[in-house]
Amino acid sequence: MTSAAHWSPAEARQRIRKNEWLKPTSGVSNGFVQANLAVLPKELAFDFLLFCQRNPKPCPLIDVIEAGSSVPKLAAPEANIKTDIPKYRIYRHGKLVEETTDVVDIWDDNMVGFLIGCSFxxxxxxxxxxxxxxxxxxxxxxxxxxxxxxxxxxxxxxxxxxxxxxxxxxxxxxxxxxxxxxxxxxxxxxxxxxxxxxxxxxxxxxxxxxxxxxxxxxxxxxxxxxGVTPQAVAMEVKPEIMITHAPGHMFITDLKIEHFSTM
Amino acid sequence: MTSAAHWSPAEARQRIRKNEWLKPTSGVSNGFVQANLAVLPKELAFDFLLFCQRNPKPCPLIDVIEAGSSVPKLAAPEANIKTDIPKYRIYRHGKLVEETTDVVDIWDDNMVGFLIGCSFxxxxxxxxxxxxxxxxxxxxxxxxxxxxxxxxxxxxxxxxxxxxxxxxxxxxxxxxxxxxxxxxxxxxxxxxxxxxxxxxxxxxxxxxxxxxxxxxxxxxxxxxxxGVTPQAVAMEVKPEIMITHAPGHMFITDLKIEHFSTM
CATH class of the missing domain: 3.30.2040.10 (PSTPO5379-like domain)
Structure with a gap:
């Protein structure tokens, strides 16, 4: 186990924000839930939220970042979703156009972000x-x-x-x-x-x-x-813009894994 | 146990539709999930869906009836939500204005219906x-x-x-x-x-x-x-129109209770 395994989620996100950690997040901040990201225009948000609600096994929602905000209030209230993932992918009309380490210049108030549980x-x-x-x-x-x-x-x-x-x-x-x-x-x-x-x-x-x-x-x-399911399904609709994490480069939440156990 | 306990959900809903059963549904169609109803204008639907998603314990969603439909496709694909509840309540701007046995004349294509699990x-x-x-x-x-x-x-x-x-x-x-x-x-x-x-x-x-x-x-x-929580919360917003079931007069779904067990 590397030292990254023992970083608190806040510490891990700070390193990611400063571009000091650009690698996949497997094994970082052990014991905390990591999440897939899918960002879609507001017009598609109700349908996508309903899709996740109807398909909870492939699309377990961890948090939804409402239009006008970039803070995952429930999953990590001190985080900023625009900077705290090591690598993002930008899709336009269903085509990958760019990989980037932040989405500060691309994100606008018309976007809704979905954090979806991952098998880690x-x-x-x-x-x-x-x-x-x-x-x-x-x-x-x-x-x-x-x-x-x-x-x-x-x-x-x-x-x-x-x-x-x-x-x-x-x-x-x-x-x-x-x-x-x-x-x-x-x-x-x-x-x-x-x-x-x-x-x-x-x-x-x-x-x-x-x-x-x-x-x-x-x-x-x-x-x-x-958790790849909702991204694959969203891509089929060829939204004007869609932002996701790059595979393996997850968002690290403040939520403990045991918190998600029903018994 | 009365004979109503042994009615299939389809049989129970047919009697309700014909106004042959106007009473509370406790004890009807044993073994099948019954649901609370909350119907809201489409403009409020994303926020309300997100509220339910964020508060799954008080607001366990069983099905969402999308705008333009009155069929709970997942919970009871043969049912009609406008007629299949024994007693409805109509609220305007947060005030109860009417109790009725169907909502055929009131429902329009701008409404989204939420079926929420009940403690039965x-x-x-x-x-x-x-x-x-x-x-x-x-x-x-x-x-x-x-x-x-x-x-x-x-x-x-x-x-x-x-x-x-x-x-x-x-x-x-x-x-x-x-x-x-x-x-x-x-x-x-x-x-x-x-x-x-x-x-x-x-x-x-x-x-x-x-x-x-x-x-x-x-x-x-x-x-x-x-399950009273989401209705109470929605009422606070005083929506132009809101339709609910009358207390105890639930929607009977085709879903077996054991289907909802995780283990």
Whole structure:
């Protein structure tokens, strides 16, 4: 564990704000919830909020930054969403046009920001329960797949669910169901386990996003709804402007992971 | 148990639509989720949706009926929200102006309807666990109190949480925490137990809404966030028009209660 693991969220965000930390945030400020960012024009905000509300497993909302503000009041009241993420992506009409370390000049009062839970949160709970996480062992990104599971439509937003996959023994899979069920507001229980074909995945070794990982003999793939879903769905609408975090470069909140456990 | 307990939700709604059932819906279609209704003009919908999202314990959203529709697609795709509640209340600028058995003539395409979970749902789970519910035993309404617990503000909506109270033994209180924690999307775990003064309740025998109930020796009061909260908060804004169900006269959904359990 590096020293970054022990930084308070405020300390980590300050370093990020000063461009002293430009890397992915995995392993920074252990024990605190990290979040995906999606920023959309106000006209789309009701539909997108409703989409998240209707699809809580892939789109667990951590906070919503109302138009006219850049402060995530509930998740980190001292933070500034325009500067406190190591790397942002700017999309115009659904196309990536720029990567940048802040969005001070781009953000305007017509934008609404959505912070959406990320799987780092429940992975920490799995590790504490002695369940190994393959993509961490293999030092790569988690494999993610488009599925045939439709999200529930809301206004202009619709599309298939994206899932992340972690291979484990059947015994660990049962424990993983229990452990992650305690966190319904950060993806919750798996959406599927076993045969990838059942949810429309043709080749488990060819993920649509992220990297393939080794599945050992005696292991089954276990699938969780993935926070990439809402971004993928929003992109389909080709909004005039959309801002997101760059993959792996998350927003670090002041919220403790255990705070999100129901029991 | 009356025959109404065994009606399917579709059968119950059909009788309600034909004005054959004009009474409260407690005990109708056992095992299915019943919901509070709040209908607001579209201009207030984003703020109200965000208020519910930020305050999931008092405002557990079951479904949102988008502007231009009167069908709760997720909760009951065959239903019509304009006719399928036994008694509605119409408020103009925060004042009750009418009670009616349908809202066909009043509803327009500028309105968004919110279905919010009601405590009937978890009471059934408590009863199955052998925990007696005093206001059911005493055949009256559950006692409800305004507290000093602030809801999280969202746009124009803010105000204190309203709680419902059920007295029980300490042993039952522990079991009740476990049982209701399984249902985070319909009020979830209690927000308080024991001393009412801690949450700003001056006299437990004088509820702000509903009826007082007997608290026996050896029992403590246990408090849950109450679905009356969002209506009370919305009323404060004095919207041009607002439609709600009349107290106790709920919307019966097609959703099974067990569907809402996380484990």
């Amino acid at each position: 949160t429940f992975e920490e709970a799995l590790i504490k329960n002695g369940i190994p996480i393959r993509h961490i062992e293999e030092n790569c990104n988690v494999p993610m797949y488009k599925t045939n599971i439709p999200c529930v439509k809301a206004g202009v937003f619709e599309g298939p669910m994206v899932v992340s996959m972690r291979p484990m023994t059947e015994k660990d899979a049962i424990r993983a169901v229990q452990v992650t069920s305690r966190f319904p507001s950060v993806h919750g229980a798996p959406v599927h386990l076993g045969n990838p074909g059942t949810i429309g995945i043709k080749d488990i070794n060819q993920p649509d996003f992220g990297d393939p990982v080794t599945i050992h003999d005696g292991e089954i793939p276990v699938f969780w709804a993935c | 749902t978890f009471e059934e789970a408590l009863i199955k666990n052998g925990i007696p519910i005093r206001h059911i035993e005493e055949n009256c309404n559950v006692p409800m109190y305004k507290t000093n617990i602030p809801c999280v503000k969202a746009g124009v909506f803010e105000g204190p949480m309203v709680v419902s109270m059920r007295p029980m033994t300490e042993k039952d209180a522990i079991r009740a925490v476990q049982v209701t924690s399984r249902f985070p999307s319909v009020h979830g775990a209690p927000v308080h137990l024991g001393n009412p003064g801690t949450i700003g309740i001056k006299d437990i025998n004088q509820p702000d809404f509903g009826d007082p109930v007997t608290i026996h020796d050896g029992e403590i009061p246990v408090f849950w966030a109450c």
